[in-house]
Amino acid sequence: MQAVVAALVAAGALPAAIDRSRVLVEPPRDPSHGDLATNAAMVLAKDAGRKPRDLAEEIAAKLRADDWVAKVDIAGPGFINLTLKPQVWRAALGAAVAAGPDYAHGTAGGPPVNVEYVSANPTGPMHVGHCRGAVFGDALANLLAFAGRPVTREYYINDAGAQVDVLARSAFLRYREALGEDIGPIPEGLYPGDYLVPVGQALAEKFGAALRQQPESAWLAEVRQIAIDMMMGMIRDDLAALNVRHDVFFSERSLIEGAEGAKTGDQVGATIATLRAEGKVYEGRLPPPKGAPPEDWEDREQTLFRATDFGDDIDRPLKKSDGSYTYFASDIAYHKNKVARGFDDLIDVWGADHGGYIKRMQAAVKAVSDGRAALDVKIVQLVKLLRAGQPVKMSKRAGDFVTLREVVDEVGKDAVRFMMLYRKNDAVLDFDLAKVIEQSRDNPVFYVQYGHARGQSIFRNAREVLPDLPEDPKDWAARAALLAGASLDRLDDPGELALMRAVAQFPRLVEAAAVAHEPHRIAFYLYDLASAFHGQYTRGGKDSPHLRFIIQDDPQLTLARLALVQGVITVLSVGLGLLGVEAPDEMR
RNA sequence: GCGCUCGUAGCUCAGCUGGAUAGAGCAUCAGACUUCGAAUCUGAGGGUCGGCGGUUCGAAUCCGUCCGAGCGCGCCA
Numbered sequence: 001m002q003a004v005v006a007a008l009v010a011a012g013a014l015p016a017a018i019d020r021s022r023v024l025v026e027p028p029r030d031p032s033h034g035d036l037a038t039n040a041a042m043v044l045a046k047d048a049g050r051k052p053r054d055l056a057e058e059i060a061a062k063l064r065a066d067d068w069v070a071k072v073d074i075a076g077p078g079f080i081n082l083t084l085k086p087q088v089w090r091a092a093l094g095a096a097v098a099a100g101p102d103y104a105h106g107t108a109g110g111p112p113v114n115v116e117y118v119s120a121n122p123t124g125p126m127h128v129g130h131c132r133g134a135v136f137g138d139a140l141a142n143l144l145a146f147a148g149r150p151v152t153r154e155y156y157i158n159d160a161g162a163q164v165d166v167l168a169r170s171a172f173l174r175y176r177e178a179l180g181e182d183i184g185p186i187p188e189g190l191y192p193g194d195y196l197v198p199v200g201q202a203l204a205e206k207f208g209a210a211l212r213q214q215p216e217s218a219w220l221a222e223v224r225q226i227a228i229d230m231m232m233g234m235i236r237d238d239l240a241a242l243n244v245r246h247d248v249f250f251s252e253r254s255l256i257e258g259a260e261g262a263k264t265g266d267q268v269g270a271t272i273a274t275l276r277a278e279g280k281v282y283e284g285r286l287p288p289p290k291g292a293p294p295e296d297w298e299d300r301e302q303t304l305f306r307a308t309d310f311g312d313d314i315d316r317p318l319k320k321s322d323g324s325y326t327y328f329a330s331d332i333a334y335h336k337n338k339v340a341r342g343f344d345d346l347i348d349v350w351g352a353d354h355g356g357y358i359k360r361m362q363a364a365v366k367a368v369s370d371g372r373a374a375l376d377v378k379i380v381q382l383v384k385l386l387r388a389g390q391p392v393k394m395s396k397r398a399g400d401f402v403t404l405r406e407v408v409d410e411v412g413k414d415a416v417r418f419m420m421l422y423r424k425n426d427a428v429l430d431f432d433l434a435k436v437i438e439q440s441r442d443n444p445v446f447y448v449q450y451g452h453a454r455g456q457s458i459f460r461n462a463r464e465v466l467p468d469l470p471e472d473p474k475d476w477a478a479r480a481a482l483l484a485g486a487s488l489d490r491l492d493d494p495g496e497l498a499l500m501r502a503v504a505q506f507p508r509l510v511e512a513a514a515v516a517h518e519p520h521r522i523a524f525y526l527y528d529l530a531s532a533f534h535g536q537y538t539r540g541g542k543d544s545p546h547l548r549f550i551i552q553d554d555p556q557l558t559l560a561r562l563a564l565v566q567g568v569i570t571v572l573s574v575g576l577g578l579l580g581v582e583a584p585d586e587m588r
Numbered sequence: 589g590c591g592c593u594c595g596u597a598g599c600u601c602a603g604c605u606g607g608a609u610a611g612a613g614c615a616u617c618a619g620a621c622u623u624c625g626a627a628u629c630u631g632a633g634g635g636u637c638g639g640c641g642g643u644u645c646g647a648a649u650c651c652g653u654c655c656g657a658g659c660g661c662g663c664c665a
Contacts, residue, residue: 076608320663356660461624536628
């Protein structure tokens with residue numbers, strides 16, 4: 001397209017200085033308009049001082065000369081619709097089959113990117129509320145990595161706040177219990193969950209009765225660390241059950257107290273000092289919050305980050321009244337640490353309740369990187385857990401919540417992952433435990449997986465016609481070698497062409513989804529592809545047996561159609577892989 | 589009071605970053621099983637894209653303003 005515009009400029013039909021940036025070429029929404037559409041004539045007409053339709057005629061004439069173009073139409077206010085020759089799609093299918101698992105790989109490279117997700121407090125097992133962010137972050141990281149960017153997956157362990165001291169005290173109580181003491185009901189303010197019982201037992205085994213009569217100051221740090229380590233072990237197991245993984249588990253405490261060996265010292269204090277030297281931190285006063293002022297509001301001089309200089313609405317405090325750092329202060333130091341490790345591109349995945357935090361964190365990232373680094377915060381909205389349309393009630397009793405593990409055990413990780421991604425991340429999501437195990441079109445997980453299984457089933461059956469087919473469904477290379485000899489010219493049914501187009505579109509889709517940080521686009525695309533495939537499959541029914549994939553007396557045609565099936569299941573398999581969902585060879 | 593997010597078919601949601609007659613699934617109605625897996629498919633009806641203005645060749649999409657929902661608003665993380 002650009003070449004055509006250039007030619008027109010050269011021919012004097014268009015001014016040389018014309019702005020081409022708005023010229024787009026993309027598949028139209030309505031397939032009956034052709035394979036590609038461009039707005040070039042409309043966009044360029046004004047600057048050129050020409051009527052859009054006249055200009056369109058001129059451009060169309062050039063396009064008709066192209067080898068790949070079968071048809072050019074001008075429609076509406078000046079759209080130019082291109083229909084490509086089937087050879088284009090056949091070539092794309094051939095490429096997909098040949099590339100196998102690498103199809104669409106590396107479509108959108110770029111600098112290293114750091115994705116932080118989950119970062120649940122290490123005070124207990126993961127609950128359902130965590131799983132959406134976990135799945136989203138993991139799939140986004142998969143997507144970026146597959147698109148060709150070096151990705152680091154990170155978990156920030158909030159092991160420095162007051163809540164881990166509560167954890168330590170709760171664990172200590174279980175320790176006394178493990179030593180045979182009757183501890184009665186768990187006091188208000190401590191974590192009551194049974195998951196702390198093993199921690200108490202571990203403490204009892206390690207220390208015997210040694211800690212029992214000691215004051216809190218003597219045992220707090222050690223008990224805390226053991227409890228945190230055990231909680232993180234549980235969390236990692238929970239994440240593993242969801243097929244979520246991280247490369248780096250980063251401790252907040254290590255920022256404040258220094259990493260092992262204490263070489264790094266207090267990075268939070270150092271960060272504040274640096275910012276202060278740059279004039280980005282000052283001592284000052286804040287106005288009380290509007291609306292409902294807190295009872296204990298106290299107007300005092302405090303250490304503030306000049307967030308308003310970087311786009312935030314108000315400057316933000318860095319120290320509590322007792323002199324310790326606010327969570328925000330250590331978060332600044334943490335993000336500065338990420339920048340120092342070479343990441344100029346940061347992505348954080350947060351829950352909806354942290355929405356009010358985005359501006360200040362983006363301001364902080366700008367401040368600590370001199371504007372070089374950018375932070376994109378993806379908010380995942382609430383998940384409403386249902387069973388057959390009815391809300392799953394969580395008991396109000398503290399410590400009694402639905403754990404992530406319970407949900408995964410009930411419906412499986414594939415269903416959880418797919419459904420979490422079958423929605424935009426910033427829209428609330430209903431998750432119905434009854435529906436996701438249904439085996440019907442109403443359940444997208446099943447529907448897409450069934451598409452893959454059905455494709456593999458065709459290969460199993462096709463061995464009657466083509467005995468040379470490799471038996472192993474996972475041996476894509478052997479299949480690709482055989483299918484390379486297929487005469488793809490035999491694929492000329494409109495349904496087949498539509499499937500080829502869909503397969504050809506996948507690399508573009510991966511690129512767009514990666515750039516937009518939107519893994520849900522993959523899920524929707526896969527559903528559409530599965531739908532087109534199921535449709536073509538059923539078309540080869542009683543009325544049109546000649547459209548069946550396997551034609552008994554025509555091995556060559558069968559081979560060509562198997563190449564199409566292989567293209568489809570390649571994309572289904574790669575796409576499901578990005579989402580972290582299995583692509584089964586058969587449904588059971 | 590302020591900020592962020594959202595508002596699309598009866599229900600649950602897409603809409604490729606400004607394109608053509610706004611699309612799927614469920615539900616409703618009408619059809620297709622001596623089949624490579626009917627666990628599927630084909631078709632029909634159903635819409636002031638929350639309202640009103642603006643920007644332009646063109647708006648569900650961008651801007652303004654109302655209405656409605658959710659989340660947040662020193663020393664919780």
